[in-house]
Amino acid sequence: MKKFKAHPSACPIVHTMTYIGGKWKPIILGRLINGAVRFGKLAVQIPDISRKILTEQLKELEEDGLIIRHSYNEKPPRVEYELSEIGRTAIPVLMAMTELGDKMHEAITRHKRGVTQAQ
Amino acid sequence: MKKFKAHPSACPIVHTMTYIGGKWKPIILGRLINGAVRFGKLAVQIPDISRKILTEQLKELEEDGLIIRHSYNEKPPRVEYELSEIGRTAIPVLMAMTELGDKMHEAITRHKRGVTQAQ
DNA sequence: ATAAGCGGTAACGTTTATGTAACTAACAGT
DNA sequence: ACTGTTAGTTACATAAACGTTACCGCTTAT
Numbered sequence A, B: 001m002k003k004f005k006a007h008p009s010a011c012p013i014v015h016t017m018t019y020i021g022g023k024w025k026p027i028i029l030g031r032l033i034n035g036a037v038r039f040g041k042l043a044v045q046i047p048d049i050s051r052k053i054l055t056e057q058l059k060e061l062e063e064d065g066l067i068i069r070h071s072y073n074e075k076p077p078r079v080e081y082e083l084s085e086i087g088r089t090a091i092p093v094l095m096a097m098t099e100l101g102d103k104m105h106e107a108i109t110r111h112k113r114g115v116t117q118a119q
Numbered sequence C: 001a002t003a004a005g006c007g008g009t010a011a012c013g014t015t016t017a018t019g020t021a022a023c024t025a026a027c028a029g030t
Numbered sequence D: 001a002c003t004g005t006t007a008g009t010t011a012c013a014t015a016a017a018c019g020t021t022a023c024c025g026c027t028t029a030t
Helices: A013-020 A025-030 A039-045 A051-063 A091-116 B013-020 B024-030 B037-043 B051-063 B091-117
Strands: A067-072 A078-083 B067-072 B078-083
Touching: A013 A051, A025 A039, A025 A051, A025 A078, A025 A091, A025 B013, A039 A051, A039 A078, A051 A067, A067 B051, A091 B013, A091 B091, B013 B024, B013 B037, B013 B091, B024 B051, B024 B067, B024 B091, B037 B051, B037 B078, B078 B091
Parallel strands: none
Antiparallel strands: A067 A078, B067 B078
16 A cells, blocks of 8 residues: 555554555465565465565565565575564564454354345 | 455455455544544544545445444434444454554654665 | 476556545524 | 535546566576
8 A cells, every 4th residue: 555645643553554554465474474485485375366466565565674585596586575573563463363354254244144134 | 345356265364354454444443442433523533534435434344244333313413333243353453553553654764764865 | 499487577457446526405503 | 595514425537456468587307
């Protein structure tokens, strides 16, 4: 979310959304919690993201200083991404999101069944 | 993020993004943590969101069962929104985002100064 | 010679999200 | 009669985000 227009006067969540608010960023960051991962592996673990978008998002995260890019001069090339110190400050958010995901999905699925089918 | 295409096989964060991944949703939900708030007050507290978008996002949140809409039959109308039980399960995420916002913003600002101006 | 593996990039197209401006109903106050 | 208030809606337009396809350079293995 590069062009996020909102006064943070609203609340600090605005800042959080600016940096990790993209569709894929939390998912990418979540994959890096347990250490450096190479580009190809990220692409496999997040099957629905295109390589172009993955590249873009990684670049943005690197520019913001959330992740560090290690490029090893080998053939074929090897590039790894890992959380920086700043990136690691986001781990509580990522963990909370992980915690919430399945739980909320089940609850909402139940809710929608109840609403649309009226029991 | 209605049309989120991603296998949750990736990780539960995918689900979280589906439901509260919009640009404004976490900010709106954050405003409701401390109890019901009426439409007009939300619009004032989040100055950069247009009323149309606010309406839309609230409707989506209501459809997903994250918030409850109370419409009092008064003139002029009064409508309040509050977190549902499902919505309250997101509070840890919202709190973590609130915690992170300012901290990360400062760190990134420092990082970018260091990177672009090289001291 | 050819193919496969890796980490991309370029050109192009589509979809989703977001924004603006004008309008509504119904009443209360002046 | 006119204005303000509230919570919207409608029509229209734009911008940002995301996606698809094809392609590149380099090396080792077949």
